[in-house]
Amino acid sequence: MNSRSQQLKAIDRLLTIMDELREKCPWDKKQTLQSLRHLTIEETYELGDAILDNDLNEVKKELGDLLLHIIFYAKIGSETDDFDIADVAHEISEKLIHRHPHIYGDVDVKDEEEVKRNWEKLKLKEGKTSVLEGVPRSLPAMVKANRIQDKVAGVGFDWEHPEQVWEKVQEELSELNEEVKNDHQNNIEAEFGDVLFSMINYARFINVNPENALERTNKKFIKRFQFLEEAAKKEGKELSDMTLAEMDVYWNASKKIHK
Structure with missing residues (x-):
């Protein structure tokens, strides 16, 4: 180095x-x-x-x-x-x-969570009127939801146990399913957003970054689908001319390679 x-x-x-x-x-x-x-x-x-x-x-x-x-x-x-x-x-x-008084001052902290709570309190003392003021408006929606939840948790607005958050996910899924049955498109979108928001919140409780998790799945899907395309091409076939059952043969083969 x-x-x-x-x-x-x-x-x-x-x-x-x-x-x-x-x-x-x-x-x-x-x-x-x-x-x-x-x-x-x-x-x-x-x-x-x-x-x-x-x-x-x-x-x-x-x-x-x-x-x-x-x-x-x-x-x-x-x-x-x-x-x-x-x-x-x-x-x-x-x-x-300024934001690390536990290092450069005389403040004692127990753990990482207390550091985060102190961080948000210090920002409010610096003149910010809301803990959400620092969330950029132009962030992608999933990243923004994650940051919003992280920030409000920093001042104690949070669930206590992962099980409670999972129950909320189930509740939101049930409400979405009800609106799908009623075929109210505007309500469906609203409930779908609630499902995503609750899933992102649950991800935080099980120590998963939702953006990273989804992008890993995106990359995996791309690799599998491109394998399917190449395999079909080697046999002189076009995907548009194949049945779903025929494509599934290649898809299942790709899953064994790209996990």
Whole structure:
């Protein structure tokens, strides 16, 4: 591993390159905070993919892409004298010190849950009017639901036992089933949302990240379906011309390979 001085030298090199690109490269010169935003989101998802695949070399590369974006934003901020990379680093350092009084102060905590509760209380003291204020509006719905539940639990608004949450899941499923029978589309959507919300809550109680779990299933399904496509192609068949029973033969074979 690199020493601290080598790490700082590497960051300094990146800062210098960013200065040069911003001055000389036509594309880099044109970029703004707004134009980079969607690219940053894309890079974040690519990092998430690499983490799910446990591809550490790819994680390293994607972290580099994200770091470049942070340096880029800071460079743009420095050009208008609003902030630079030092301000960014100092801001997060001060926040971490303030939010960890059990490390940098005289507060005692028993466990991780107490740390989270203290974190939310400190944020309210900093001027936030709601514990949900920090949940980004543009988060995907599943991630947002998970963050909402995590945050309200941080101030004690939570179930006590997993069994209670599972009972709530069963209750919501029953209500959904009733609305499906009644064929009230608007109510069906509302109840379906309640089922998802309760399942996401249950995931938290059994220590499962619902986003990661669903994406693992997505990846597994893609691999199985692509195996089915390839197997059919090798026999000169088109999926659109096959019966479901014929496709099931290949599908069951794919399940043995991609578990």
